[in-house]
Amino acid sequence: xxxxxxxxxxxxxxxxxxxxxxxxxxxxxxxxxxxxxxxxxxxxxxxxxxxxxxxxxxxxxxxxxxxxxxxxxxxxxxxxxxxxxxxxxxxxxxxxxxxxxxxxxxxxxxxxxxxxxxxxxxxxxxxxxxxxxxxxxxxxxxxxxxxxxxxxxxxxxxxxxxxxxxxxxxxxxxxxxxxxxxxxxxxxxxxxxxxxxxxxxxxxxxxxxx
Amino acid sequence: xxxxxxxxxxxxxxxxxxxxxxxxxxxxxxxxxxxxxxxxxxxxxxxxxxxxxxxxxxxxxxxxxxxxxxxxxxxxxxxxxxxxxxxxxxxxxxxxxxxxxxxxxxxxxxxxxxxxxxxxxxxxxxxxxxxxxxxxxxxxxxxxxxxxxxxxxxxxxxxxxxxxxxxxxxxxxxxxxxxxxxxxxxxxxxxxxxxxxxxxxxxxxxxxxx
Numbered sequence: 001x002x003x004x005x006x007x008x009x010x011x012x013x014x015x016x017x018x019x020x021x022x023x024x025x026x027x028x029x030x031x032x033x034x035x036x037x038x039x040x041x042x043x044x045x046x047x048x049x050x051x052x053x054x055x056x057x058x059x060x061x062x063x064x065x066x067x068x069x070x071x072x073x074x075x076x077x078x079x080x081x082x083x084x085x086x087x088x089x090x091x092x093x094x095x096x097x098x099x100x101x102x103x104x105x106x107x108x109x110x111x112x113x114x115x116x117x118x119x120x121x122x123x124x125x126x127x128x129x130x131x132x133x134x135x136x137x138x139x140x141x142x143x144x145x146x147x148x149x150x151x152x153x154x155x156x157x158x159x160x161x162x163x164x165x166x167x168x169x170x171x172x173x174x175x176x177x178x179x180x181x182x183x184x185x186x187x188x189x190x191x192x193x194x195x196x197x198x199x200x201x202x203x204x205x206x207x208x209x210x
Numbered sequence: 211x212x213x214x215x216x217x218x219x220x221x222x223x224x225x226x227x228x229x230x231x232x233x234x235x236x237x238x239x240x241x242x243x244x245x246x247x248x249x250x251x252x253x254x255x256x257x258x259x260x261x262x263x264x265x266x267x268x269x270x271x272x273x274x275x276x277x278x279x280x281x282x283x284x285x286x287x288x289x290x291x292x293x294x295x296x297x298x299x300x301x302x303x304x305x306x307x308x309x310x311x312x313x314x315x316x317x318x319x320x321x322x323x324x325x326x327x328x329x330x331x332x333x334x335x336x337x338x339x340x341x342x343x344x345x346x347x348x349x350x351x352x353x354x355x356x357x358x359x360x361x362x363x364x365x366x367x368x369x370x371x372x373x374x375x376x377x378x379x380x381x382x383x384x385x386x387x388x389x390x391x392x393x394x395x396x397x398x399x400x401x402x403x404x405x406x407x408x409x410x411x412x413x414x415x416x417x418x419x420x
Contacts (some may be wrong), residue, residue, distance in 0.1 A: 008222075009243060033255070049384070122330060127245060129246075147359075
């Protein structure tokens with residue numbers, strides 16, 4: 001059984017947003033698909049570690065902004081590398097507008113948004129699947145959508161020079177999304193803050209600081 | 211509400227196979243994703259019009275073969291343009307082998323296969339979502355996976371010359387997958403045999419026969 005077979009599946013990339021009372025939040029997901037056509041339904045799978053997950057579970061509403069090839073890495077960092085539990089991701093962020101469901105969608109680096117009201121929830125262990133009917137959707141640009149593969153090849157920063165040096169620091173790089181953790185030892189229970197993959201998906205990289 | 215926003219979602223393409231008693235069958239789908247990581251689960255959404263759908267519902271087992279960029283249009287025609295209710299798609303087809311679950315996977319034009327035992331089923335109207343744990347998977351090649359967009363741009367035959375002529379026949383072409391129906395009128399209740407989209411997704415094309 002070769003686990004790498006899972007890497008052959010194709011995905012888009014999305015900012016998933018929710019609103020609960022006065023709190024807005026968003027995270028990065030790769031699992032939005034049209035689940036059925038009659039009625040038109042969207043499904044998403046969200047890691048339970050995401051604060052947006054809990055907000056959707058409580059409010060039953062979300063919006064998916066489809067990332068386009070004009071998206072910058074900065075947006076992945078903004079929504080993917082930090083948690084809404086610690087900061088307000090929308091405090092100084094103005095590339096957004098409200099959908100008719102009251103939830104923010106992202107207006108730059110995106111080509112469409114789709115708003116959903118949840119009517120089915122499946123507990124799948126590490127993730128929850130939310131399925132719902134579409135209440136609003138609009139096209140925002142004609143720039144092609146980003147696939148996960150495009151992100152890996154064109155958006156994710158390329159690894160810096162690698163080599164063993166006296167002044168080298170150990171970097172642990174997530175093989176899945178490219179997130180880098182600095183420190184001699186990576187904790188066994190470390191979870192990648194962007195893609196939520198476990199420590200076993202990190203590789204050790206010794207790089208020379210320049 | 212702009213329905214075209216749905217076209218911005220990204221998908222892979224797959225041959226979905228099942229086996230029931232001595233009957234083997236397969237169809238084309240675009241909705242296989244990793245739904246959760248702990249435990250590792252795959253989800254698919256299958257149109258109820260597909261015979262493979264009924265087989266999976268009864269047997270609780272399926273295999274997904276991930277299509278790669280080496281796939282030929284012929285394979286889409288073979289598994290997508292005809293129904294297992296009418297013919298035996300595996301009768302004269304030898305580009306396949308059996309996974310450990312007994313179900314065929316496709317060995318050419320693919321880069322991986324994943325076998326699943328269903329443990330959750332969601333009735334979504336036009337489609338059923340099957341979610342299950344992975345019982346076997348292997349990588350078959352390093353050729354990149356086909357995305358739905360790649361299929362549209364590189365695999366689907368390009369439209370032939372279009373023009374109004376005395377000897378022209380009316381073609382109705384599915385804007386989603388490129389399937390062509392020949393006939394003066396397209397029935398209102400026509401469903402595309404490859405991608406299952408309705409008559410409203412077809413456009414009229416008058417072409418000169420050469």
